[in-house]
Amino acid sequence: MILQKDLFCRAEKWLFFTKLIENHRLWKILLCVELSTYLQEIEVIPKKYTSYVFSFFMALLMSCLMSLLISIFNVGLVDGIILIWLKAWSFAFSVAFPMIIIVSPAVRKLVSLVVDNSE
Structure with missing residues (x-):
């Protein structure tokens, strides 16, 4: 049973x-x-703004990951690490986004110099 x-x-x-x-x-x-x-x-963003949209998302994701890893590396997994990381992320993003927009033309030129376009 x-x-x-x-x-x-x-x-x-x-x-x-x-x-x-x-x-x-x-x-x-x-x-x-x-x-x-x-x-x-x-509504989607017009194609002419592609480089700015790419720069925005690249800066957002890279600054997020890098600031998290650097914050953990510097102070470890301590109490309040989230606030420390968010503060670092806000600063990192505010620097990264304009920097990506500024250096993008130079990076495109460097890429065109090292990549073969003969296809």
Whole structure:
């Protein structure tokens, strides 16, 4: 009797988790559909601003990662590391974004000098 009850409980749990996973997949599909519908409705940035948009995201991500790693390297995983990192990140981003825009033409020129364009 105890064995049957234990098996029944396990079967119930298994059904619960399979339904939960199926619902999770359904929610992911619905979320993707909803997100793609939303993204189709918003206005996109004109192509002529591509270099600025690229510079923005490059500065955002690189300053985020570098400031986090440098903050952890300098002070370790101490209490308040998140605030230390956010302060460093805000400063790093405010320097990185204009610097990327300023040095981008020189970097493009260097890349064109070292990359073969004969294809």
